[in-house]
Amino acid sequence: MKGSEPDLSAATYQIYDESHTIGNALRWMLMKNPKVEFCGYSAPHPSENTIQVRIQMYDNLSSLTALIDALSALDTLCETVDEAYKTSLKEDAYERWVERS
Amino acid sequence: MPSRNAVDPRRLVGVHAERITHISSTDYPGHYPDEDNSWNLEKFQENLQLKVQRLSQRSIEFDLVGVDASIANAFRRILMAEVPTVAIEHVYVWDNTSVIQDEVLAHRIGLVPFNIDPALVDMRDAVSQATDRNTIVFKLQVLCERNKNVPKGSKNPAELFINHEVLSSHLVWEPAGEQAVVFAANPPAPTNPNIVLAKLRPGQAVDMELHAVKGVGKDHAKFSAVATASYRLLPHINIKKPIPPELAEKFQNCFVPGVINVDPYTKEVTVDEHNVRKDTVTREVLRHPEFSDMVELSRIRDHFLFNIESEGAYAPERLLPEAIQIMRDKLATLKKAAEALLHSDDAPAEEDVQMAD
Numbered sequence: 001m002k003g004s005e006p007d008l009s010a011a012t013y014q015i016y017d018e019s020h021t022i023g024n025a026l027r028w029m030l031m032k033n034p035k036v037e038f039c040g041y042s043a044p045h046p047s048e049n050t051i052q053v054r055i056q057m058y059d060n061l062s063s064l065t066a067l068i069d070a071l072s073a074l075d076t077l078c079e080t081v082d083e084a085y086k087t088s089l090k091e092d093a094y095e096r097w098v099e100r101s
Numbered sequence: 102m103p104s105r106n107a108v109d110p111r112r113l114v115g116v117h118a119e120r121i122t123h124i125s126s127t128d129y130p131g132h133y134p135d136e137d138n139s140w141n142l143e144k145f146q147e148n149l150q151l152k153v154q155r156l157s158q159r160s161i162e163f164d165l166v167g168v169d170a171s172i173a174n175a176f177r178r179i180l181m182a183e184v185p186t187v188a189i190e191h192v193y194v195w196d197n198t199s200v201i202q203d204e205v206l207a208h209r210i211g212l213v214p215f216n217i218d219p220a221l222v223d224m225r226d227a228v229s230q231a232t233d234r235n236t237i238v239f240k241l242q243v244l245c246e247r248n249k250n251v252p253k254g255s256k257n258p259a260e261l262f263i264n265h266e267v268l269s270s271h272l273v274w275e276p277a278g279e280q281a282v283v284f285a286a287n288p289p290a291p292t293n294p295n296i297v298l299a300k301l302r303p304g305q306a307v308d309m310e311l312h313a314v315k316g317v318g319k320d321h322a323k324f325s326a327v328a329t330a331s332y333r334l335l336p337h338i339n340i341k342k343p344i345p346p347e348l349a350e351k352f353q354n355c356f357v358p359g360v361i362n363v364d365p366y367t368k369e370v371t372v373d374e375h376n377v378r379k380d381t382v383t384r385e386v387l388r389h390p391e392f393s394d395m396v397e398l399s400r401i402r403d404h405f406l407f408n409i410e411s412e413g414a415y416a417p418e419r420l421l422p423e424a425i426q427i428m429r430d431k432l433a434t435l436k437k438a439a440e441a442l443l444h445s446d447d448a449p450a451e452e453d454v455q456m457a458d
Contacts, residue, residue, distance in 0.1 A: 013439075015435065018431070018435075019178075020174075020178065021174075021175045021178040021179060021182075021183070021428075021431075022175070022431055022432075022435070024171040024174065024175070025171045025172055025174075025175045027171070028169050028171040028172070029140065031129050031130075032129065032130065032138070032139055032140035033130070033139060033140065034130035034131065034137070034139045064439060064442060064443050065443070067439050068436060068439050068440060068443065071432050071435055071436040071439065072436065073140050073142070074428075074432055075429055075432045075433070075436075076142055077142075077145065077168075077172065078425050078428050078429050078432070079429070080142070080145065080146055080149060081149065081151065081165070081168065081172075081176075081425060082421075082422055082425045082426075084149055084150075084151035085151050085153075085163070085421055085422065085425075086422070087151075088151050088152050088153045088163070089153055089418055092152055092153055094152075094153045094154055094155060094156060095154065095155045095156070096155075096156050096157070097155065097156075097157045098157060098158065099157035099158060099159050099160060
């Protein structure tokens with residue numbers, strides 16, 4: 001979008017068909033990156049199904065690479081949670097009960 | 102007396118009489134000098150705890166510890182809005198002489214949950230034709246009649262009439278094409294056969310054809326895979342000073358039963374580490390000035406107590422893996438788009454770069 005540096009060290013990305021679900025998680029993961037100076041997102045209008053993610057980098061690094069790294073990191077995070085869940089479900093002793101409707 | 106398993110104070114959200122403090126997480130790089138809080142997979146794997154607590158045939162409770170609220174919230178949002186299920190979308194009314202209007206009855210029928218495994222059904226978009234892969238057809242044909250053998254003097258509609266209610270069990274599946282084979286093990290039917298859809302009187306009839314399709318909760322709540330999906334934070338009670346024995350019982354009664362233990366002989370007050378999750382953090386204890394400097398209430402910011410109830414197609418333990426898979430699919434799509442952007446043009450144009458999915 002408008003307002004980006006030619007070297008993409010600062011840029012706003014518009015993501016279609018996504019909402020706070022991805023926006024907030026992605027913002028958190030980008031902020032975990034020490035090379036990111038600023039990261040924020042907004043859902044500009046409730047009836048438009050888009051979000052806008054603003055990323056500004058230190059040292060003129062590319063915000064697009066940071067974005068891709070954050071997406072990969074989130075994916076490994078999801079994988080870790082998934083594995084932990086399946087292990088717990090298989091191995092842990094937990095209460096089983098019958099719920100009547 | 103400090104709590105036996107002390108929690109890092111940075112992990113606590115303070116709960117005070119009229120406000121809460123330390124709401125946002127602070128584990129970002131640059132927040133604390135000389136500390137590296139950047140993303141570290143090994144550290145995350147080490148800190149992550151996930152433990153199933155209770156499981157029934159329609160709900161699951163588990164603890165998710167060591168993730169940020171944004172991640173826990175993403176899973177919760179996906180569970181409610183983006184895990185697909187099958188529900189009735191098109192209703193063709195041949196006859197409806199009941200007192201319920203066509204559109205109201207159609208809406209009620211749409212909300213009925215089904216036992217159809219969504220993995221066996223394709224998503225149907227607005228323009229495509231109905232096929233045996235993306236549509237499941239039900240018939241609803243009910244006629245109410247007078248019962249000839251009524252016990253004398255009976256006023257009970259169930260005895261006076263035959264079919265005085267249209268129930269979800271009246272929905273009859275009509276196999277089409279390969280569906281008879283695909284769904285042989287688990288024939289499509291409502292998960293609850295006793296839902297009253299309409300009431301009838303003699304001579305009234307309902308005759309409809311119903312087409313069920315796959316959809317997601319953000320389109321319509323009837324497609325939501327969960328009855329509820331929610332989380333709350335684990336309460337934490339820190340008793341700073343010993344509670345005087347004469348006040349022990351009063352202190353105990355400020356909390357949910359089971360949360361505070363009082364020793365029957367010494368009247369020593371302790372927090373039950375196992376039952377502390379039952380506490381609702383009512384702050385009742387903070388209303389009593391005598392306890393004001395003895396106790397600190399808080400919640401643990403990264404300890405989520407998830408509760409997911411399933412009402413339909415998925416077994417409750419299957420829901421979280423489905424949600425995680427959907428999250429990963431979304432991330433993969435985004436990553437592909439971002440990489441295409443990276444390779445498309447190294448010098449971004451003055452205008453916006455447009456990406457198709």
